[in-house]
Amino acid sequence: MPVDYLPILILILVAAAFAVIALVVPFYLGPRNPTKVKSDTYESGKLPYGDARRQVPVHYYMVAMLFMMFDIEVVFLYPWAVIFRQLKVFGLLEMGVFIAILLTGYIYIWKKGALEWN
Amino acid sequence: MAAIEIPPLNFAALLPLLIVVFTGLAVLILDLFIADKRSLGWISLIGVLLAGVAGSMQQGLAGFNPAFQSVAIVDGYAHFFNLIFVVAAALSILVALGYLGRVGLQKGEYYVLLLFSTAGMMVMAAATDLMVVFLGLETMSIALYIMAALDRKRQTSGEAGVKYFLMGSFSSAFFLYGVALVYGATGSTNVNTIGQVLSGGGQGPLALLGLGLMLIGFAFKVAAVPFQWWTPDVYHGAPTAVTTFMSVGAKAAGFAAMIRVLMVSFSPAFTLNWQPALVVLAVLTMTLGNIAALAQKDVKRMLAYSSIAHAGYIFVGVAAGTAEGVSAALFYLMVYAFMNTGAFAVVGALEKKNHIGTKLSEYAGLHGRSPWLAAAMAVFLFSLTGFPPLAGFWGKLYLFRAAVNANLTWLAVVAVINSGVAVYYYFGVIVQMYMKPAEDGQAAFPGINIATKLALTVAAAATVLIGLAPGSIIAMAISGIFG
Numbered sequence: 001m002p003v004d005y006l007p008i009l010i011l012i013l014v015a016a017a018f019a020v021i022a023l024v025v026p027f028y029l030g031p032r033n034p035t036k037v038k039s040d041t042y043e044s045g046k047l048p049y050g051d052a053r054r055q056v057p058v059h060y061y062m063v064a065m066l067f068m069m070f071d072i073e074v075v076f077l078y079p080w081a082v083i084f085r086q087l088k089v090f091g092l093l094e095m096g097v098f099i100a101i102l103l104t105g106y107i108y109i110w111k112k113g114a115l116e117w118n
Numbered sequence: 119m120a121a122i123e124i125p126p127l128n129f130a131a132l133l134p135l136l137i138v139v140f141t142g143l144a145v146l147i148l149d150l151f152i153a154d155k156r157s158l159g160w161i162s163l164i165g166v167l168l169a170g171v172a173g174s175m176q177q178g179l180a181g182f183n184p185a186f187q188s189v190a191i192v193d194g195y196a197h198f199f200n201l202i203f204v205v206a207a208a209l210s211i212l213v214a215l216g217y218l219g220r221v222g223l224q225k226g227e228y229y230v231l232l233l234f235s236t237a238g239m240m241v242m243a244a245a246t247d248l249m250v251v252f253l254g255l256e257t258m259s260i261a262l263y264i265m266a267a268l269d270r271k272r273q274t275s276g277e278a279g280v281k282y283f284l285m286g287s288f289s290s291a292f293f294l295y296g297v298a299l300v301y302g303a304t305g306s307t308n309v310n311t312i313g314q315v316l317s318g319g320g321q322g323p324l325a326l327l328g329l330g331l332m333l334i335g336f337a338f339k340v341a342a343v344p345f346q347w348w349t350p351d352v353y354h355g356a357p358t359a360v361t362t363f364m365s366v367g368a369k370a371a372g373f374a375a376m377i378r379v380l381m382v383s384f385s386p387a388f389t390l391n392w393q394p395a396l397v398v399l400a401v402l403t404m405t406l407g408n409i410a411a412l413a414q415k416d417v418k419r420m421l422a423y424s425s426i427a428h429a430g431y432i433f434v435g436v437a438a439g440t441a442e443g444v445s446a447a448l449f450y451l452m453v454y455a456f457m458n459t460g461a462f463a464v465v466g467a468l469e470k471k472n473h474i475g476t477k478l479s480e481y482a483g484l485h486g487r488s489p490w491l492a493a494a495m496a497v498f499l500f501s502l503t504g505f506p507p508l509a510g511f512w513g514k515l516y517l518f519r520a521a522v523n524a525n526l527t528w529l530a531v532v533a534v535i536n537s538g539v540a541v542y543y544y545f546g547v548i549v550q551m552y553m554k555p556a557e558d559g560q561a562a563f564p565g566i567n568i569a570t571k572l573a574l575t576v577a578a579a580a581t582v583l584i585g586l587a588p589g590s591i592i593a594m595a596i597s598g599i600f601g
Contacts, residue, residue: 090124104143111150 062114073102128185131192133176134169134200135240138207141165142233149226159215159569162229163208166236170204173197188308189247198448198598199243199374202455203367205580207236209459209573210363216567217359217466221473223269232363235261239371246382248297248307248332251375255293255339258371259286262364266356272473278355285338285348293335299328300383312383319387326391329384333395336379339372340429343402350410353422358466358476361418362459365425369432370451377436377444389439396437397529404430404536411543418465418476420543421458424502427540428454434533435517438524441599446516448595453501453513453584460577461498464491467570481547483556491566492551494574499544501581504537509584516592 041048080087080095087094109115129136145158145165152158176197184191210232218224238257245251263286267279301307303325304315316325334345341349353361384392407427414420432454435447468484468491469475485492501510514537521530566574584591 087124101143104146108146108150 059117066109066114069102069105073099125187128192131176131185132190132244134173134204135237135244137165137169137172138233138237138240141168142230142237145226145233146230149230152226155224155226155229156215156219158226158229159211162233163211165233166204166207166211170201170208173200173204184246185244188310189250190241190244191246192244194594194598195374195378195448196240196244198452198594199370200240201594202370202452203236203239203243205452205455206363206366206370206459207232209455209463209577210359210367212569212573212576213362213459213463213466214359215569216573217357217469217570220567221269221357221469221471223357225268228265228268228359231261231265235265235363235367239367239374242371243374243378245375246309246378248300248309248312248379251379252290252294252297254371255335255375256290258368259290259339262286262360262368265360265364266352268360269357269473274351274355274473275357276355278352281348281355282352289335289338289345292331292338296328296331296333296335299324299331301328303328309379309382313385313387316384316387325384326388329388329392330395332379333376333392336372336376337399340369340376340432341426342399342429342433343406343426346403346406346426349426350419350422353425354416354419358418358462358469361422362462362466365422365462366455366458369425369429370455373432373436373447373451377447380436381439381444385439393437393439396433396439397526400430400433400437400529401532402430403427403433404533408536408539408543412539414543415478416476417478417481417547418462420478420547421461421465424540424543425458427536428458428502430536431514431517431533434521434526434529437529438520438526440520440524441596442523443517443520444599445592445595446513446520448598449588449592450513450517452591452595453509453581456577456580456584457498457501457508457510460494460574460581461502463570463573463577464495464498467491467566467574478547478550479557481550482554484551486556488566491574494578495551496548497578497581499547501585503541503544507585509581509588512585512588512592 076098077095080091084091141162142165145162148161149155149158174197176192190196211229214228214232218228235258238254238259238261241254241257242251243254245254263279263283266282267276269275270279297307300312304312306312306315312325338345338348353365356364380392380396404427407423407425407430411420411423411427414423428450432447432450435443435450437443438446465476468480481495484495497508501508504510504514514533518530518533521527521533
């Protein structure tokens with residue numbers, strides 16, 4: 001029934017109105033007095049230096065990628081640990097295979113020197 | 119808490135896949151400790167051949183073996199494609215054993231990535247769930263992206279890798295979006311369930327849109343016009359041993375997944391919708407591939423365009439939409455695996471360091487320098503042209519007959535005219551090899567590596583023998599059709 005979706009429509013309108021009001025009202029009411037510090041780029045309170053468009057060592061990407069991989073491993077490990085007892089030996093073996101495959105990759109990147117930082 | 123029931127997992131059904139994966143992992147580790155990378159190649163070859171043996175032993179058992187809660191099925195169809203992948207991988211490894219060392223690229227990663235990519239292809243052929251198709255597609259593709267850029271210091275190879283990666287991820291997104299829409303329309307990602315729901319009728323536009331997006335994804339992977347722009351640059355820029363593998367393997371895997379999805383999920387309910395699209399793809403792919411190949415001055419690039427044209431011929435069989443068309447496409451892909459890897463093996467054998475030696479003029483007088491190499495190349499080119507009694511002739515015959523029997527006679531006529539056009543550029547190479555004198559300064563041929571010799575012998579023998587006695591392979595292709 002289309003009429004069932006009416007609350008969603010109302011919500012969309014309210015959200016849009018809120019956004020418009022929050023932008024328009026301060027624009028007319030708020031005092032404005034920009035300084036150099038105020039209009040600077042803000043990133044966690046660190047002082048900005050240089051341009052964002054500069055070359056970054058490719059090593060950052062390697063580390064980020066490896067971090068992702070082992071992060072995902074933990075994502076699988078947690079639920080497995082929770083129901084470990086119910087999965088019995090089967091679960092242990094399956095996780096063993098999973099870890100073994102990841103470990104193979106780990107040995108590879110280690111030996112290849114992807115973890116060295118020069 | 120209730121005990122969790124462990125679903126039956128049919129590991130035995132996926133034995134060839136498991137063999138390939140574990141060989142890949144073993145080679146990955148051995149690569150760190152073995153200095154002689156050629157031994158890694160031979161180990162990989164043994165692994166691939168073992169997977170082939172395991173596959174053919176299963177084939178005797180016959181029947182349908184659903185595995186992992188029906189996300190994969192190991193039927194005659196999957197077996198047949200596994201065999202194609204084994205052929206492509208084994209021949210490519212043999213080509214690489216000679217080629218990589220000579221051009222200074224002897225890296226263990228080639229064999230590791232080839233094995234992982236083969237595993238992805240096997241997943242694609244056996245998958246009966248669209249998410250698993252995607253899984254296989256990505257496993258195959260990501261390994262291939264890296265392989266294309268294996269010679270990363272050479273600009274064209276790096277370009278090939280980046281281009282393939284960007285285009286490939288783009289097409290994967292299309293495919294995935296299609297899967298999402300089909301899921302929205304049918305409530306399932308299982309190929310068989312989708313087929314049942316769609317046969318019930320009622321799910322019109324959404325499923326159709328999903329099908330269209332999925333087709334775009336597949337058309338990218340098999341290099342069909344108008345989704346072929348990446349192909350010449352990638353096939354030409356990638357190291358020849360890599361091109362050998364991906365021109366056959368990736369194409370076969372793309373068709374494997376596409377045919378299963380079209381025939382099981384979208385037939386018969388949507389046959390009338392996808393058939394015209396495939397006919398258009400077939401005509402465009404054949405014609406543009408062949409016309410562009412005419413203008414090439416580089417044999418490797420010419421073979422890249424020729425591989426586009428061959429995808430078009432296979433589309434003719436698929437567009438027929440009949441069991442006959444499917445078995446003809448399967449047979450053709452098997453034949454293509456032998457003759458195309460063979461042709462690229464010759465290109466690889468003639469190539470020197472820094473990607474030099476693939477120009478058409480450099481094939482001049484090859485007959486005088488190395489008569490056997492010239493003879494092998496002639497066999498592959500004649501077969502690619504479709505000359506009787508070589509294997510390529512039967513492949514084309516069955517494809518075109520399937521189109522005629524499906525009331526697409528005009529499509530078969532277009533395909534035959536295209537084969538006629540192709541004669542010109544294939545024969546250009548033969549004329550160079552046999553009738554032109556070698557250019558000045560062309561050093562005497564240095565000789566071919568034993569592994570390359572083996573690859574050439576096997577590929578040429580198969581091209582001739584399948585041509586003389588196509589029966590058994592055709593019977594296998596026919597048994598490969600799913601119910």
